Amino acid sequence: MTAMPKSQVAAEHAQTGLSVELGRETPLQLDCGVSLGPFTLAYQTYGTLNEERSNAVLLCHALTGDQFVVGPHPVTGKPGWWELMVGPGKTFDTDRYFVICSNTLGGCMGTSGPKEINPTTGRPWGLDFPVITIRDMVKAQAMLLDHLGIEQLFCVSGGSMGGMQALQWVASYPERCFTAVPIACAAKHSAQNIALNEVGRQAIMADPEWREGRYQELGRNPVxxxxxxxxxxxITYLxxxxxxxxxxxxxxxxxxxxxxxxxxxxxxxxxxYQGQSFVERFDANSYLYITRAIDYFDLAADYDGVLANAFRGVDTRFCVISFTSDWLYPTSENRAIVRALAAAAANVSFVEVVSDKGHDAFLLDEPDMFETLRGFLSGAATKRGLSSP
Amino acid sequence: MTAMPKSQVAAEHAQTGLSVELGRETPLQLDCGVSLGPFTLAYQTYGTLNEERSNAVLLCHALTGDQFVVGPHPVTGKPGWWELMVGPGKTFDTDRYFVICSNTLGGCMGTSGPKEINPTTGRPWGLDFPVITIRDMVKAQAMLLDHLGIEQLFCVSGGSMGGMQALQWVASYPERCFTAVPIACAAKHSAQNIALNEVGRQAIMADPEWREGRYQELGRNPVxxxxxxxxxxxITYLxxxxxxxxxxxxxxxxxxxxxxxxxxxxxxxxxxYQGQSFVERFDANSYLYITRAIDYFDLAADYDGVLANAFRGVDTRFCVISFTSDWLYPTSENRAIVRALAAAAANVSFVEVVSDKGHDAFLLDEPDMFETLRGFLSGAATKRGLSSP
Known part of the structure; x- marks a missing residue:
């Protein structure tokens, strides 16, 4: 790991929308067997990294999220997806923590993905972009942390697909995660959820404007x-x-x-309206790639089918949060994570928040979630020796 | 009501796929204000109408069903949709009951709908076909019963949209329904279910082959x-x-x-496979019309918002059936029907069948449903003076 000089971090922060080229010397070894490098990771940061580099929080976005956790969003002008959770004095207090969020591999907000130019051909990747997994996304984020000179995260968190990444982070890099907060997620994608993703993919691929994924070159768009x-x-988010x-x-x-x-x-x-506004900010091929990564997620499968084995000997402190009305990743799925953590003798607290807002509750004003998480983080921060804001 | 001579009934039965022209003299007054007539109703019958014309059972099909309750289906060659329920010795015992099922108004198996020829223009109706409601469907069925010389049904039944029609039958023609068996349905379509239908409609209308509904004339098909x-x-049926x-x-x-x-x-x-096999037997515009009729269904709305008022003074005996794992029309919706019936002092029995098969359970091998219904029908048949088979 090569730490980046602090001056370089500061210089990059002066821009709107940071990005970094990674994997030029050591490419990213993807699960599909492809070596990807160099590739670009676009990211944003909020707050200040302390001298000890011990106050970093990595937030992982969901399927259609991006690195703009706090707004205004450069495309839509709207607030960021976790504006309610992140900022001075908020749960992820940017007066105390250094918050990082990168656009996921395969995404469409600056990180390498099907929409970006394939350096080999000079044309958009389209379906030539390799199919990626949640573990690949996490590997890319780890390379970003290496670049930023951050050895250990104070916290890795996210909801939905972001929560899957948080789980994968601990499984892949347990020593790099002081705490982990997976919210409204699952350790594997269910048959029903694979089916729901497949409907979305079929809708895109049935659109003649999709042109076998080559729509960009042809100046079309399967909106x-x-x-x-x-x-x-x-509908499944509500x-x-x-x-x-x-x-x-x-x-x-x-x-x-x-x-x-x-x-x-x-x-x-x-x-x-939801459909129309979405197509103004999202890429159809990215939707295919990211849903596929979610389908493929089955953390236990990498550990002899025993989820607890993913967390054996882990020192990370966990806070798992679910919502009563979430039918996409219901409490039962989150409880399965908690059971596995308990079986691995991990340090875990679990809260099921009563809410009628469905899966999207993790993005909304849920005081119980804020308070639960604030308490958990505050206790962990003291343990970690982080100064109060 | 003009009773059709029995000889004519027999003659029609010699064909595969019966149909009758209705509404030539007195058109069907649709809820949208249009007078529809003449129009064709395609139907099938199973069993024999008794001398007293007192053993008729009207089965109402669901969104994508048709009149072929018992197979083989003339298009797919597969068993009928209620093969498990209807036949000699089965729950709807064709040795005892005369079973009728008509293709719904707006459907695509011979009944007038967007796929059929508009007699005024000589071209397929397409979107010029008037938008219909569940009540319109039921009115058309009542005209068929008039044609068949059946004053009172021994039973009207159906699942899903078929159950909605059964409820509407009692509300519209209480004296014509000796018993009613609505299964896995609701007295109104919920916001979530309207949203789910809208996704389907948008998928069809987003297909360039749909051509504003004129695909038939243009030799296209938005498959x-x-x-x-x-x-x-x-996905919602499971x-x-x-x-x-x-x-x-x-x-x-x-x-x-x-x-x-x-x-x-x-x-x-x-x-x-489900998607591909469906397009071989169903019409896209029919899908729009029938989902719209379902969306519009809100029985209480016609009775000052009080569902019980739809059933005041009704002598019909009800058996309401729901399934534990049905999330499209969950038990809570069926219980709301039962509560309204109880409030109207109606004669109602209610069974929630334990099943993990979801909404489609009403079409599947559910012995508890068969036995519940067999007992209910048997008791009612005795009361009605129907001879044992």
Whole structure:
């Protein structure tokens, strides 16, 4: 590991949207067998790395997230995906912690992925980009930490696919994780969730504009298929009760149904908006790659089918959080993680937050989550010798 | 009501796939305000109508079903959708009951719908077909019963959308329903279910081959979009545990993942097959119309928002059946029907069948459902004075 001089870190921070070329000398060995290098990792940081380099927090984003944890987002102008959680005085207190988030490998916000240029051909990668796994994503992040001169993270955390990465981090690099906070996730993707991802992929690949993944070169974009994929997925991020509370059967700007196929119901209008706004910021091929990485995730499979074996002898302190109304990664999946950690005699606390907001609760205003996590982090920070803000 | 001579009934039965032209003199007044007539209703019958015309059972099919309750299906060659339930000695015993099932208005198996020829223009209706409702479907069925000379049904039953029709039958024509058996349904479509239907519609309408609904005239077919719609819907017909039991994370004819976008997992292969086989037998515009009718269903809305008012003074005996793992029309929705019936002092029995097969359980081998229903029907048949087979 080669630590980067602090002056270089500071210089990069002056830009909006940092990125670094990695793997030029030692390429990234992907699970599929391909050696990837050099490749680019785009990332953002918030707060200041302390002298001891002991206050770094790596946040791992979910399927459609990116490195812009705190906004405004450079494409949408909207707040970051964890604006409620990260900032001065917030749960991940940037007065105390140095927060890092990188765009995932295969993503579409500056990190190498199907949308970026393949240096060998000078054309966009498209489907020539190698298929990646959650472990590959984590390996790339580890190379970023090497570059930043961070030996050990104070915390690695994320929700959904971000939580899978947090688990993989501890399994791959236990000594580099002082604490880990996987939220609303699972140690493996279920059959139902593989099926849901497959619907999204089929929607994209059925769009003639997808052109076998070569749409960029041809100046096309399978926005129709991508919007449908997003709409289908979006339903799984919410709960039935949240949809009922927000929309019920309320009509959209009309007093009676129109007996047609316009968006009569508010929930239809909302869903169409979700689809349309998504395609303005996301790449269809990235959607294929990242959902595939999630499908492939089965942490126990790498450890003789015994999840506890992934965590044997680990000193990392865990806080696992689930939500009562999450049906994508229900509490039962999170509890399976907790059971495995207990079986490995790991240090774990587990909280099931009561919420009707479904899977997306991890992105929303959930005071119980904030308070649980604040307490956990504060105790660990004291243990780690981090100064109070 | 004009009773059809029995000889004519017999003549029609000699054909495969019966159909009748209705509404020539008195058109069907649709909820959207359009008068539809003449229109065709395609139907099948099983068993023999008794002299008293008192043993008729109307079965109402679900979204993608049709009149072929018992197979072989003329298009697919497969068994009918309720082969397990209907036949000599079965729950709906064709030695005792005269079973009728008509293809729903808006459907694509011979009944007037977007796929059929608009008599005014001589071209397929496409989106010029009027948008229909569950109540319209039921009105059309009532006209068929008039044609067949059946004053009162011994039973009206169906699962899913078929159950909605059974409820609507009692609300619209209480004196014509001796018993009603709504299975795995709801008295209104929820926000989540409207959203799920909307995803399917958007998948179809996003397919460029859909051509604003005019694909038939243009010799095209939006099979890609329709297959995606089916795949998304199919997941909702199963349960997480059924998918886990059937497929888990098992791979399809391979020992390792391929790091590609082929169907690595059995559940993907299964889902693709469901999508592909569906498009061979179903029409994309019919899918739009029928899902829309389901979205619009809100029985209480026609009765001052009080569901019980739909059933006041009704003598019909009800048997309501739900399944523990059905998350499309969960037990809570079925219980709401039962509560309303109880509030209207109706005669109702309710059984929640323990099953891990999800919504589709109503089509599958569920001995508890068969036995519950057999007992209910047998008691009612005795009361009605139907002779034993």
């Amino acid at each position: 129709g298929g991508l919007a449908v994929a997003r709409m289908a997925a979006h 709960s039935e009760s949240a949809l009922h509370r927000k929309f019920g059967r309320a009509l959209q700007d009309r007093s009676n149904v129109t007996y047609g196929f316009d968006a009569d119901f508010q929930v239809e209008s909302y869903l169409r | 890609g979009g329709l297959a995606v719609a089916r795949m998304a819907a199919h 349960s997480e545990s059924a998918l886990h039991r059937k497929f888990g994370r098992a791979l399809q004819d391979r020992s390792n993942v391929t790091y590609g976008f082929d169907a690595d997992f059995q559940v993907e292969s299964y889902l693709r």
